[in-house]
Amino acid sequence: xxxxxxxxxxxxxxTLVIAQPLHKVSPKEAGMDxxxxxxxxxxxxxxxxxxxxxxxxxxxxxxDKMVYxxxxxxxxxxxxxxxxxxxxxxDMASVSKSVGTAxxxxxxxEQGKLRLTDNVSMYIPGxxxxxxxxxxxxxxxxxxxxxxxxxxxxxxxxxxxLVEKYGSPSPEGLLEYISNCKRDFAPTTxxxxxxxxxxxxxxxxxxxxxxxxxxxxxKNVFDVLGMDHTCYNPPKELYKMIAPTEKxxxxxxxxxxxxxxxARLLNDGNSGNAGxxxxxxxxxxxxxxxxxxxxxxxxxxxxxxxVETMTRVPLGLExxxxxxxxxxxxxxxxxxxxxxxxxxxxxxxxxxxxxxxVDPVSKTAVILLANRVHPEDKHSVVRLxxxxxxxxxxxxxxx
Numbered sequence: 001x002x003x004x005x006x007x008x009x010x011x012x013x014x015t016l017v018i019a020q021p022l023h024k025v026s027p028k029e030a031g032m033d034x035x036x037x038x039x040x041x042x043x044x045x046x047x048x049x050x051x052x053x054x055x056x057x058x059x060x061x062x063x064d065k066m067v068y069x070x071x072x073x074x075x076x077x078x079x080x081x082x083x084x085x086x087x088x089x090x091d092m093a094s095v096s097k098s099v100g101t102a103x104x105x106x107x108x109x110e111q112g113k114l115r116l117t118d119n120v121s122m123y124i125p126g127x128x129x130x131x132x133x134x135x136x137x138x139x140x141x142x143x144x145x146x147x148x149x150x151x152x153x154x155x156x157x158x159x160x161x162l163v164e165k166y167g168s169p170s171p172e173g174l175l176e177y178i179s180n181c182k183r184d185f186a187p188t189t190x191x192x193x194x195x196x197x198x199x200x201x202x203x204x205x206x207x208x209x210x211x212x213x214x215x216x217x218x219k220n221v222f223d224v225l226g227m228d229h230t231c232y233n234p235p236k237e238l239y240k241m242i243a244p245t246e247k248x249x250x251x252x253x254x255x256x257x258x259x260x261x262x263a264r265l266l267n268d269g270n271s272g273n274a275g276x277x278x279x280x281x282x283x284x285x286x287x288x289x290x291x292x293x294x295x296x297x298x299x300x301x302x303x304x305x306x307v308e309t310m311t312r313v314p315l316g317l318e319x320x321x322x323x324x325x326x327x328x329x330x331x332x333x334x335x336x337x338x339x340x341x342x343x344x345x346x347x348x349x350x351x352x353x354x355x356x357x358v359d360p361v362s363k364t365a366v367i368l369l370a371n372r373v374h375p376e377d378k379h380s381v382v383r384l385x386x387x388x389x390x391x392x393x394x395x396x397x398x399x
Contacts, residue, residue, distance in 0.1 A: 020226065020297055021281045022066035022288055027395065030062040037068060037395035043387045048073040052379040053353060053370040055084035055243075059280035060392050061365040064288040064296065068392075069280060075243040078253060078375040089229050089242045089279045090369045091259050093350030096276035097198045099286060100217045100232070102147060102310070102325020103301065104205045107220055110306045113208050116144040116314075116324070123204045124175070130183040143204065144314060145187040146197040148322040149330075152183040153196040159261035169268035175203055191320045191330055195262060195273035202272025214270040224299050225289055227282035232258075233269040234277045242277065245352055247375040259352055259373060274350070280367050287358055287365035311346045311360065334382055337389025340364070355385045362399050366392045 027034040037060070044056050055073030059066065069086050076082040092099065108114040114123075119140040121127045129140040130152050145151035157177055166173025178196045185192070202213045209216050214232035222230040234242065234256050244253040256277075258264045263271035289296035290311070293304030302310070310324045321330035326346035329336075336345045340359035347357035353372030358365045366389050372381045 022061065022064060022284050024069070025065045025067060027067055030065050030067040031398040032060075032062065032067055032395045033397050034395075037392065039391045039394075040068070040388050041070070041072075043384065043391060044072045047381070047384045052381060052384060053372045054374055056353075056368060056370040057084060057086055057088055057090075057280045058369075058388065059086075059284045059365075059367040061284045061287045061291075061367070063363045064292060066281075066284055069284075075371065076253075076374070078244075078247060079251075084243070087229070087241060087279055087281065088369070089234065089238060089277050090354055090371060091243070091245055091254075091274075091350075091352045092276040092278050092354050093258075093260060093274050093352040094195070095278075095348045095350040095354050095356050096274045097272070098325045098348040098356065099230075099278070099283070100221070100276045101198050101201050101205070101213065101272040103221050104209075104213065104217050105143070105147065105201055106302060106306055106310050106324065108205065108208055110303050114143065114204070116142070116147070118143050120146065120200060120204070123207050124179060124200065127179045127200070128183070130186045132186065139186050141183075141187050143201070144324070146201050147324040148314065148317055148320050149191055149193050149197055150188045150317060150320050150322070151194065151197055152185040152187055152190070152192065153178065153194045153200070154181060154184060155192060155194045155196075157181070157196060157262060157266075159265055163265050166266075168265045171267050171270070174199065174262065174266040188317065188320075191322065193330075193332060195260070198272035199262065199267070200272070202267075202270075205272075212270045213272060214275070217276075221301050222282075224301050225282075225285050225296055226299070227278065227285060230276065230278040230282045232271075232275045232277070238277075241279075243371040244374050245371055246373045246377050253375060280369055283356060283367045283369075284365070287356070287367065290358055291360055291363050291365065311344070311358075313343070335368075335385035335389060337386045337393055339390050339393035349385065353381050355381075357389055359393070362393070362396055364392065364396060 060068035071084040075084040129138040244255040245259040260274035263274040294302035327333045341361040345359040353370035355368045
């Protein structure tokens with residue numbers, strides 16, 4: 001009986017250790033200037049005042065320490081006003097491509113179950129390549145082409161048409177469309193950001209692992225790092241912590257369901273392009289792990305060389321500016337600001353207003369979470385993200 005008690009206690013203790021958030025330190029202790037860093041408050045509050053966002057949460061990480069964690073404004077303004085707090089959970093939108101799909105793919109790579117240079121058709125039978133009009137030959141699309149948005153797949157799919165054709169949800173119908181739709185150019189020749197790339201990767205993960213992407217990422221990434229408020233299709237008990245997104249025609253707001261139409265209507269929340277819900281504390285832990293070669297608090301999600309490979313723009317794709325699931329310096333990388341490392345900084349943005357940036361050189365991460373599509377989708381946070389990143393980078397006093 002005593003042995004059983006000790007085993008249960010050890011298990012509970014282990015869980016508590018894993019779920020431990022980052023240790024909070026002062027800016028000075030982390031090599032940052034407090035007054036310079038505080039300029040982020042004015043920047044974010046001005047954005048709220050201008051009506052660009054109802055509210056936000058900002059987390060600044062250096063190494064494995066939390067330097068700044070603050071909430072601003074409201075998480076909801078319709079149908080009722082609710083104040084934002086630092087534990088608010090956000091629809092991460094396309095940040096899901098990095099923190100859910102790409103991390104899962106890279107685990108399969110380092111486990112020897114997948115090669116970056118493998119043709120997609122190896123894992124999705126019937127998946128078409130690019131038909132070269134000059135010689136009629138088929139140019140295969142590879143896994144790396146999907147990860148770097150150089151595959152030639154169209155940016156998006158006609159959600160309403162596909163729902164009418166296949167019903168809702170219909171992940172199989174969506175995959176059929178992606179497998180056969182027109183390719184816009186030969187792989188690796190151009191950059192074109194595409195949600196279809198990552199929905200394809202979702203199916204690769206699922207076909208290899210035998211699990212849904214949501215199940216795989218939760219078990220092998222989120223739970224390992226103790227990211228207790230990170231998941232796809234959040235349970236109802238988490239709804240009270242979630243920031244709502246867009247107001248619908250019937251007067252309701254989307255809450256606890258992913259905003260992206262393909263992810264919500266066709267993939268039922270389990271989607272490679274969007275669907276992850278998370279908060280600043282959880283994402284700070286992930287940032288710390290990535291800055292520490294894939295490990296945090298004794299728990300590892302990736303090997304050190306895997307992280308280095310994943311966050312580096314592949315040779316021959318310098319003109320693309322994307323690493324494996326991350327954005328380094330493509331036209332979409334304005335959230336990196338102007339002061340972090342120009343090629344090694346990596347991150348991703350989400351349509352709903354979320355942003356995740358890591359500079360591995362200065363070991364600084366900026367996590368800015370906002371719900372700009374609430375209650376209406378009519379404002380941009382592109383400039384806000386860059387201003388915040390610059391203020392954080394400008395506060396670094398030593399590397």
